[in-house]
Amino acid sequence: MTTNPAIELRGISKAFGPVQANSDINLRVERGTIHGIIGENGAGKSTLMSILYGFYKADAGEILIGGQPVAIPDSQAAIRAGIGMVFQHFKLVQNFTVLENVVLGAEDGALLRPSLAKARKLLADLARDYELEVDPDEVIEELSVGHQQRVEILKALYRQADILILDEPTGVLTPAEADHLFRILRGLKEQGKTVVLITHKLREIMEITDAVSVMRRGEMVATVTTAETSPEQLAELMVGRKVLLRVDKTPAVPGRTVLEVENLRVSDADGVERVKGISFSIRAGEILGIAGVAGNGQSQLLEVLGGISPATGTVRVNGDAIDLSGRHSNGQTRRARGIAHVPEDRQHLGLIMDFMAWENVIFGYHNDPAYQKNRLIMDNAGIVREAQAKMKRFDVRPPIPTLQAKSFSGGNQQKIVLARELERAPDLLLVGQPTRGVDIGAIEFIHQRLIELRDAGKAVLLVSVELDEILSLSDRIAVMFDGRIMGERDPAATNERELGLLMAGIAGEGAAA
Amino acid sequence: MTKLPNWADIVLVPLVSLLFAAIISALVLLAIGQDPVAAMNVMVTGALGSPYGWGYTLYYTTSFIFTGLAVTVSFNARLFNIGGEGQAQMGGLGVALVLLSLPVWPHWTVALVAAALGAAAFGAAWAAIPAYLQARRGSHIVITTIMFNYIAAAVIVYMLVDVLRPPRQMEPASARFPEGAALPTLHDIPGLSLIFTREVPANVTLFIALVAAFLVWVLLWRTRLGYQIRAFGQSEPAARYAGIDPFRTIMITMLISGGLAGLMAVNNVMGEAEKLVQNSSEGAGFIGIAVALMGRNHPFGVLVAAFLFGFLYQGGAELGLWTTIPIEMRIVVQGLVILFTGALDVMVRMLLARLFFRKPPPEVAVAARERA
Incomplete structure (x- = not known):
């Protein structure tokens, strides 16, 4: 069981017209780890994740979830395969409550009440286990951005996701909210869930991931163990040349x-x-x-x-x-x-x-x-x-x-x-x-x-x-x-x-x- | 990157759209028990088979160029001026008032300049009110320009019945325009008279329309004003950032647009009817919207599209004349052309993109998913 990685991608390629967005991508994400995917804009991270979530169909290659080859033609199939996705731009109904948003699209039957009751109980459990506290009856637009993000995570967990993909999750958070998010992700990892974190922030990669894969121009250039790498090395892998991470400047000489x-x-x-x-x-x-x-x-x-x-x-x-x-x-x-x-x-x-x-x-x-x-x-x-x-x-x-x-x-x-x-x-x-x-x-x-x-x-x-x-x-x-x-x-x-x-x-x- | 190549975008998309419109039109004809091939024959011969037919086709084309240009200018500022019809009718009033103000005109060129100024001024003035309401009060220009079409029609009726109608005339129309105000038709022009051997309605206004199309192109793509109009149309917040005054831009754009729509009256009221009658524009203002859509809001595209609609108009009239196909069929065909070239444009584009790349471009795919 432990030998099978949570996600394995073999030879994934995807082209849009003349542009090769992904070429021959191989990736192994081990179960129960936090795996970072890093790369510049346009490196193909989002395309790859969209393929995994069924938004695009790969031109070539295969996807294995838990060692089993799967076809993911749409996001419903991805959810069935246990994949949950938290997008950079949340997909929540602004004037619905937290509970309604969590249940939306995953109702058990024609009547809403039993689903809501079930969700309420589950939400309470999740909140306790993972520090995912959100008031289930609060309307989304009343929530802070950090809390809205928690609702997105709850939605995925409610659909029994084993693999959680987060696309640039900290872009909209305060440092404190980001810390809280990272505690949540660590808690999920301890429970055996797999987390894939897409980001361009090297600091986050270093702080929270176990392994990191670097993409550049549609190719997977390296996968390294986080403990064995440095921000400088990752930056160089991303850009393909040495990068100055610190800004060189002399003290200011203010005038009028x-x-x-x-x-x-x-x-x-x-x-x-x-x-x-x-x-x-x-x-x-x-x-x-x-x-x-x-x-x-x-x-x-x-x-x-x-x-x-x-x-x-x-x-x-x-x-x-x-x-x-x-x-x-x-x-x-x-x-x-x-x-x-x-x-x-x-x-x-x-x-x-x-x-x-x-x-x-x-x-x-x-x-x-x-x-x-x-x-x-x-x-x-x-x-x-x-x-x-x-x-x-x-x-x-x-x-x-x-x-x-x-x-x-x-x-x-x-x-x-x-x-x-x-x-x-x-x-x-x-x-x-x-x-x-x-x-x-x-x-x-x-x-x-x-x-x-x-x-x-x-x-x-x-x-x-x-x-x-x-x-x-x-x-x-x-x-x-x-x-x-x-x-x-x-x-x-x-x-x-x-x-x-x-x-x-x-x-x-x-x-x- | 996954855009269609330019030539396909400009040439292929409209052609395929037209093909679809033709196929559906043929099916409609079959459904009412008519022979589509014979009908097509009548239309082509009637509109393009003789100098006489050409004379009518080009006459309609001239009108549609003006209204198409009017819509093009406003659409480039994302102002949907649906009021071309009313502005063209008011332009007709301007022509009539100017031409009737003198008992006799010394030369048609003088009359032409004066009438054109009157037409443009009245058309622009009619567009100015909705423009002001949009710019200052935020009243949506689509709604106000549509309403102004009805008001224009009512104003014309009042003017014809109570003011301009000569004594003892029953018909609600102005008096005939005085001597010297008649424009040379293509038959009267040396050289062209060899081709157009009979009197045709197409007149010198055609050349003014061609010049207008060129000037609109210069305006939009070579002048600062055009730059500002297009920038405003693309993004109002960005225009504010760049210091482009929205009020000024809306007003100027609509004045130009209304002026162009008004100029159409030189063709029909002065060049053809030689008096002002009710509903002189005969829907050309609305056809201008389709012409601009099909012409991709580009003056040169407008020329081509105006000619196509001129052909449909004249060909359709011939259908009514020579066959048992009701003349309403012309409206059906026009409707289908507008439907395919305007509303279903994206569908045709996706179809072609599929053929070109065998995969939809990502934007389209994402949009489709988000809708699903």
């Missing part, structure tokens, strides 16, 4: 004050106050990092400063107040004041996905006289030439200006935005989630560019949910929780634990510092 924010308040479209009177300033030549779990007002802060939404309060750039009413300002007037903005959501704000790269390289700067041939006609040929040069300088691959933005990988899309915003040498750069969905090789490049901008005497406001990124780039760190700044810390004198508490709204000792 560039940005002053006083008592800024922002309400969203529903009239809910999302930023509740915050004040801070940034000087030239420094990076202020705003840490916080997504949804605590950071996005609204960026949008207000970027001229997209209105607010009240005072914001001064280089000593002059800027219009916050939204009537006389927009992204363009902000740019005229020397503010560049790399938005959090590059696919909806920063880029037009159907536009070609060259059209995106001038997006927001399209009124610049340099881009016009005459009063009416744009100098398209000139813009294409400039775009090509910028794309080369920012290592956008492939450097073809006539490709649509959507045909580039996440990292290269981000480089297109950066090329546009950084080459203007703004006084103040607003940058949100600069490396979200960006592969390791590009992260290094992007971080270096941000440090370069700082060293050139510019002010940078960095918003990120990646604590590692905040810690390694920032010269000062402010933590936002529920629309307020919980405290400001010196990155050299703080640690993840302290920041994690602030992110969870718990003001520690000396929070007012």
